[in-house]
Amino acid sequence: MSGPTLHLDLSRDARRSYIHAFLLALLDAERRAAVEGMLATCGLPDRHHHDLGEVLESIAGLAVSERVKGDLRAIYGILASAEAQVHGCPLEATHFHEVGNAASIRSSLGICLAIEALDPKKISATPVQVGSGTVRCAHGLLSVPAPATAAILASGVEVCEERLAGELCTPTSAAIIKHFCF
Numbered sequence: 001m002s003g004p005t006l007h008l009d010l011s012r013d014a015r016r017s018y019i020h021a022f023l024l025a026l027l028d029a030e031r032r033a034a035v036e037g038m039l040a041t042c043g044l045p046d047r048h049h050h051d052l053g054e055v056l057e058s059i060a061g062l063a064v065s066e067r068v069k070g071d072l073r074a075i076y077g078i079l080a081s082a083e084a085q086v087h088g089c090p091l092e093a094t095h096f097h098e099v100g101n102a103a104s105i106r107s108s109l110g111i112c113l114a115i116e117a118l119d120p121k122k123i124s125a126t127p128v129q130v131g132s133g134t135v136r137c138a139h140g141l142l143s144v145p146a147p148a149t150a151a152i153l154a155s156g157v158e159v160c161e162e163r164l165a166g167e168l169c170t171p172t173s174a175a176i177i178k179h180f181c182f
Contacts, residue, residue: 006120011160014128014169014177016107023114035113038064044109049100052080052091058105064113071112071179072105078175082151098137099148099172111176125181127158131168149174157182 006026008019024032042062049055055076059069083094098104115123130145130153137146145153148171153159157178159169169177 003119008125082148086147132163135167
């Protein structure tokens with residue numbers, strides 16, 4: 001990393017879609033087009049990945065740099081560790097639901113590609129807005145933050161005291177934030 005410091009304001013929204021849009025907006029038109037082109041042609045299979053092994057296999061086959069692959073592997077490693085912790089099972093026995101779908105992996109990959117293009121010296125962030133209320137997922141109705149999100153955030157990610165309505169930090173976005181900022 002060699003560029004300027006990058007600071008993410010996550011005090012109102014910490015979802016992948018927000019982070020991805022924010023990072024793309026920092027790129028000039030040429031670098032944004034390059035990131036979007038790489039994302040479109042990288043070779044990510046459009047299927048659900050049920051466990052860490054399947055995700056890692058797909059990452060290995062991507063037509064992207066080793067840096068991006070390493071970042072994506074680290075993010076999914078954080079996710080798998082949180083899932084194992086929450087479910088009280090070995091890492092190899094974790095099962096990905098929403099975080100294993102191709103859209104989740106693709107948006108995480110887009111963030112990794114944008115960060116590579118920006119090449120910041122350091123990435124910092126405000127405390128993270130996790131939201132409040134409940135969210136319906138594969139495990140049923142859960143309190144926000146969802147257990148996997150809470151497990152990741154509890155490992156040293158600062159969160160906002162004020163809690164806005166809705167799920168504003170998902171397990172995947174928490175893993176992205178943890179990997180790049182904390």
